[in-house]
Amino acid sequence: MAQMNMKEAIRDALRVELNRDANVLLFGEDVGNVGGVFRATEGLQKEFGEERVFDTPLAESAIGGLAFGLGIQGFRPVAEIQFVGFIFEALDQILVQAARLRYRSGGRYNAPVVFRTPFGGGVKAAELHTDSLEGLIAQTPGIKLVIPSNPYDAKGLMISAIRDNDPVFYMEHLNLYHAFRAEVPDGEYTVELGKANIVKEGSDVTIIAYGLMVHTAVKAAEELEKTKGIKAEVIDLRTLVPLDIDTIVASIKKTNRAIVVQEAQKSAGMAAEIIAQINEKAILHLEAPVLRVAGPDTVYPFAQIEDQWLPSPARVITAVNKVLEF
Amino acid sequence: MSKVPYEVYTEEVDTLSVLSPDGEIVNKEKLPDLTDDQLKEIMYRMVFTRTWDDRAVNLGRQGRLGFYAPVSGQEATMVGSEFALEKEDFVCPGYRDMPQIVWHGLPLYQAFLYSRGHQHGGEIPQGVNVLMPQIIIGAQILHAMGIAMGYKLRKQKQVVITYTGDGGSSEGDFYEGLNYAGVYKLPVIFFVQNNGYAITTPFSKQTAALSIAHKAVAAGITGVKVDGMDVLAVIKAVQEAAERGRNGEGATLIEAVTYRFRPHSLSDDASKYRTKEEEGQWNEKDPIARLAKYLEKKGLWTDEDTARVKEEAKAKVNEQIKKAEQTEKMTVAGLIDSMFETTPKHLEEQKADFQ
Numbered sequence: 030m031a032q033m034n035m036k037e038a039i040r041d042a043l044r045v046e047l048n049r050d051a052n053v054l055l056f057g058e059d060v061g062n063v064g065g066v067f068r069a070t071e072g073l074q075k076e077f078g079e080e081r082v083f084d085t086p087l088a089e090s091a092i093g094g095l096a097f098g099l100g101i102q103g104f105r106p107v108a109e110i111q112f113v114g115f116i117f118e119a120l121d122q123i124l125v126q127a128a129r130l131r132y133r134s135g136g137r138y139n140a141p142v143v144f145r146t147p148f149g150g151g152v153k154a155a156e157l158h159t160d161s162l163e164g165l166i167a168q169t170p171g172i173k174l175v176i177p178s179n180p181y182d183a184k185g186l187m188i189s190a191i192r193d194n195d196p197v198f199y200m201e202h203l204n205l206y207h208a209f210r211a212e213v214p215d216g217e218y219t220v221e222l223g224k225a226n227i228v229k230e231g232s233d234v235t236i237i238a239y240g241l242m243v244h245t246a247v248k249a250a251e252e253l254e255k256t257k258g259i260k261a262e263v264i265d266l267r268t269l270v271p272l273d274i275d276t277i278v279a280s281i282k283k284t285n286r287a288i289v290v291q292e293a294q295k296s297a298g299m300a301a302e303i304i305a306q307i308n309e310k311a312i313l314h315l316e317a318p319v320l321r322v323a324g325p326d327t328v329y330p331f332a333q334i335e336d337q338w339l340p341s342p343a344r345v346i347t348a349v350n351k352v353l354e355f
Numbered sequence: 356m357s358k359v360p361y362e363v364y365t366e367e368v369d370t371l372s373v374l375s376p377d378g379e380i381v382n383k384e385k386l387p388d389l390t391d392d393q394l395k396e397i398m399y400r401m402v403f404t405r406t407w408d409d410r411a412v413n414l415g416r417q418g419r420l421g422f423y424a425p426v427s428g429q430e431a432t433m434v435g436s437e438f439a440l441e442k443e444d445f446v447c448p449g450y451r452d453m454p455q456i457v458w459h460g461l462p463l464y465q466a467f468l469y470s471r472g473h474q475h476g477g478e479i480p481q482g483v484n485v486l487m488p489q490i491i492i493g494a495q496i497l498h499a500m501g502i503a504m505g506y507k508l509r510k511q512k513q514v515v516i517t518y519t520g521d522g523g524s525s526e527g528d529f530y531e532g533l534n535y536a537g538v539y540k541l542p543v544i545f546f547v548q549n550n551g552y553a554i555t556t557p558f559s560k561q562t563a564a565l566s567i568a569h570k571a572v573a574a575g576i577t578g579v580k581v582d583g584m585d586v587l588a589v590i591k592a593v594q595e596a597a598e599r600g601r602n603g604e605g606a607t608l609i610e611a612v613t614y615r616f617r618p619h620s621l622s623d624d625a626s627k628y629r630t631k632e633e634e635g636q637w638n639e640k641d642p643i644a645r646l647a648k649y650l651e652k653k654g655l656w657t658d659e660d661t662a663r664v665k666e667e668a669k670a671k672v673n674e675q676i677k678k679a680e681q682t683e684k685m686t687v688a689g690l691i692d693s694m695f696e697t698t699p700k701h702l703e704e705q706k707a708d709f710q
Contacts (some may be wrong), residue, residue, distance in 0.1 A: 054508075080508055086538055091497050091531035098501015101486070102509070121528075126494055132693045133487055135478030139696065171694050194696045223699060271699035 033213040036069050036206040038180035039145075042187035043070060043107065045217050047077045053191060054099060055082040057092055057109030057145075066111060067147060067206060089115050093122025096142040097130070105141050105191055113148035113200070114157025120165075127196040128171035140196045143187075149202035149241055150292060150339050153332040159203065160329045161293035166198045167269050167302065173197045173222055174270040178243040180211045182267055185220030193222060202241045225273035227280070231262035234349050235280040235287040237303055239266040242290040242340060249345035261349060269299055277303065278311045285316040286352045290340055295323040317355035320348045368568055370580045370612065373587040376640055378648025387439075387591045391655055394646075397438055397586060398656055399664055401430040401643050404454045406668035407463075408617075411470075414676060415621045420470040424451040425617035428584075431642030432548045432611045434458060435589035440516060440597060445484040445506075447499040447517035449492065451548075451615075455518065456485040463671065467679035474685050474693065484513075493519060493526030496545060500532045503543035503606075514542040514600035516593070522553025524567045524610075533574035533608060542600030544593060545608045548583060554619045555628040571608040583613030584640040587649075614640070 033041060046053045055061075055070055055077075061084040064071025074082040085092055089110055096108040110116050116123065127140040150159040166174045175190055175197060177183035183201070190197035228243060229250055238246040243265040250261035262280050266273065281287050287307065289300035300321040307319055322340045330338045375381045389397075408427045414420045426433060433454040437446065446452075446459050453466050460483035469476025469488065477487035489495035499517030506513045523529060524547050536543050547567050551558050564570060571578025577599060581592040589611055596607035614637035618625040625634075650656035687709040691702050 086531075086534055088531040088534065090528055091500070091535050094494065094497020094528065094532065095501040095504060095535065098498045098503070099505050099508075101498070101502050102505025104505060104508070121491055121494055122497065125491060126498070131695070132474070132690070133477045135474045135476075136693055137478045137481075138486075173695075271701060274701070 030212045030214050032210040033180045034207050034210050035177065035180045035183045035201070036067060038184040038213045039069055039187055039201060040071065040073070041213065042184040042191075043073060044076070046105075046188060046191045047073065047081060049217065050105060052104045053081070054104050054106045055109075056085050056095070056106070058085060058087055058111045060084060060109050065109060069201070069206070070109070089118035090122055093119040093127065093144070096144070097122060097126050097140055100127070100140045100142045101138055107143045107145060107191060110144060110146040112158040113146045113160055113162055116144075116146060116162065123196070123198065124166070124169045124172065128169050131195065132171060139194050141194045142196045143190045143199055144196070145199045145201065147201045147203050147206070149204055150329065150335050151204045151241070153335070154203065156331065159335075161291065161324070163200060163269055164293055164298035167299055171195070172270070173268065174200070175222065175268050176200045176202070176240040177267060178202075178205065178240055178265050180213050182220050182226070182265075184213055185218050186222065186267060188217060189219045189222050192219070197222070200240070204241050208244075220267065222268045223271035223273055224267065225276040226265045226267055227262060227276065228265045229261065229263040231260035231284065233260045233284055233286070234262070234352060235277070235284045236261050236263045236290060236345065236349070237266065237277060237287060238263065238290040239269060239299070240292065242292055245340055245342055246290050246345055249342040249349065252342060253346060253349060259349065259353065272303070272306070274306045274310060277307065281307060281311045282314050285314055287315075288320045288322060288345070288348045288352060290322045290345055292339060293324060294326045295321055296326050298323070317352040320352055322348045365565060365569055365572065367565055368578070368580045370582050371588045371592055372582040372585050373591060374585045374645055374649055376645055378645055378652060380649070385588065385591045387587055387594055389590070391653070394650060394653075395655055397434060397590075398646055398650055398660075400434045400438070400458060401586065401646065402661055402664040403668040404430050404434055405643060406665045407672050410669060410672040412617065412621065419676060419680070420467060421472050422620065423470050424620055425615060426451060426454055428614045428616035428637065428642070429548055429550060430454070431586035431589050431646075432546070432583045432613050435586040436516060436546055436593045436611075439590045439593035440514070443484065443513050444597070445499070445502050445513060445515040447486045447495040447502065447515060448488045449495060449518045449520065449523060450488045450490055451520070452488060452518045456488070459483060459485050461485060462675070464675040464678040464682070467676050468682060471679060473679075473682065474690070475682060492523045493528030493532075495519070496523070496526075496528050496532035497535075499543050499545070500535050500541060503536065503541035503600075504539055506542055507539070512601045514544060514597045516544040516546055518546050518548060520547065520553060521549040521551065521558045521561050521567060522556065523547065524570060525561055530570070530573075533570065533576060533606070536606035537574040537576045540603065540605040542603075543606045544596045544600065545606065546593070547608070547610045548613050549610050550613050550615045552615075552619070552628065554623065557628070567610040568608060574606075574608075576606040576608060578608045578610070580610045580612070583611030584642045584645065586642055586646050
């Protein structure tokens with residue numbers, strides 16, 4: 030087993046699938062020759078050739094349409110949108126054309142497409158490079174949504190996403206690409222879409238998170254345990270659509286208290302949806318309202334104040350204290 | 356290639372035309388190579404399509420169809436462009452382009468089901484290489500480009516044709532699609548039916564370009580302008596474009612100048628934006644009358660043939676609309692099950708609200 034960071038794990042997943050299935054294609058802006066602006070696909074064009082790993086002209090809607098058309102032809106395209114804010118240019122192709130294809134054709138056609146995009150704050154990037162737009166995707170029927178938090182999951186989820194016969198939107202947190210290394214098995218393995226992971230067990234409160242916020246939640250949980258002996262259970266959702274509500278409910282039955290941590294703005298996002306489902310399925314097990322730790326309802330800020338804007342372990346601890354003291 | 360001074364300009368292009376309005380061949384060199392039976396088949400399809408359109412407008416008024424975009428006037432572009440291709444070629448239609456996908460193999464009753472808002476309307480039979488009509492103007496241009504890349508990667512000789520209108524040629528997706536097709540040298544035909552109006556907006560407000568065909572220049576692909584009321588010119592232009600595609604010579608943009616005799620849809624009133632005089636001028640260019648004159652001179656067609664085809668078309672439309680009406684209704688459970696290959700648990704649970 031090799032030690033890899035998340036970026037290398039994603040590249041390894043792409044290599045495994047390019048090797049396994051001749052229908053897998055990789056493309057996007059700067060994806061081929063240099064391997065992407067983050068070098069996530071570095072070396073793959075050299076290994077698999079320019080017909081399978083290639084650069085596109087700079088036009089995101091066309092990247093989406095190209096993926097759609099190749100999917101019709103039986104290919105399994107992995108299309109990169111260079112930064113998350115650029116998906117606005119491609120939303121019709123992703124959220125309308127690919128996500129509705131199975132429905133519109135009565136099941137005759139499907140879109141076995143993966144749309145990859147980096148996102149997430151804290152790296153002092155330019156405007157519209159770091160927004161958390163998962164809420165837009167999650168409320169659209171017909172597309173799955175994956176956000177890994179670590180190298181092992183990133184590889185296994187990517188392989189699952191490529192093999193899935195429905196469109197998958199796969200978001201890669203910029204601050205996790207090089208954050209740490211972990212053991213990643215060689216060759217192929219999958220992490221099932223729609224299955225959450227309990228990354229830290231606990232009995233006093235449930236902290237639900239995904240992406241980078243899993244690490245923020247774990248930091249807060251460790252601090253709470255060390256200073257106050259509070260045992261928080263941390264759930265890493267891994268897949269937002271489909272959402273593993275069963276794991277969340279099972280945890281709440283044990284802890285009776287929960288908070289949701291997301292980097293996205295507070296209103297009408299994943300946290301709101303998760304709390305609505307908790308309300309439907311576990312309200313009698315709750316001793317306190319479920320709180321959200323999130324960005325404020327503003328546009329994602331310029332770099333100067335992003336560290337204050339983003340949820341921190343301290344804000345998670347404050348929210349945990351509130352639900353424990355309720 | 357000759358150079359012009361540093362200010363870019365281009366000349367007007369000629370319109371490809373083969374058949375004059377009175378049915379005379381005016382361009383022998385570009386006369387497509389068609390047998391008498393093929394000529395009669397083209398005429399049959401055009402008359403059939405006109406009759407189907409007449410009936411569909413009535414069915415719409417009776418509430419037996421939903422959204423319907425009339426096609427009369429555009430039979431030469433619709434029937435001709437499809438006829439010029441092989442069954443193995445792929446068709447990506449815009450919302451008005453139902454005739455092309457029906458002549459390419461979609462059963463007529465499914466076209467009616469699509470109009471009636473039934474999912475089975477889009478369930479294209481296996482072996483029929485078409486997409487469902489596209490509602491988002493221009494999205495299909497990118498799909499065609501992607502499908503064409505599939506043929507190229509698999510080293511197959513098929514080509515893809517996609518349709519839009521003069522309005523569609525203003526969309527970003529139009530330029531993106533042409534540009535990608537140019538870069539990757541894809542076997543695709545971008546067929547623009549310039550009928551003069553994007554719903555109500557006239558072509559004069561759509562572009563300052565000398566023609567839509569000129570837009571090919573920026574993408575480095577071939578651009579062609581053709582008389583869209585002349586089915587033989589349309590067939591020739593598409594045949595040449597398909598040959599370019601099959602020979603690995605890349606994409607073609609075809610602008611076919613045509614006219615829709617009817618309003619944009621059944622809820623549109625064309626008198627608000629078109630004059631009777633203009634409509635009259637275009638009626639005189641009727642593509643069906645034009646081909647009929649040519650075929651009559653060749654002794655291949657008579658008024659009786661037209662009358663016979665109309666009766667056949669009416670009978671077929673009646674039978675197919677009944678079949679559409681008798682098709683079992685969609686269910687919410689069925690809709691839920693068409694979201695994903697395997698219905699996830701949360702959607703499975705939501706079915707309970709509709710049982």
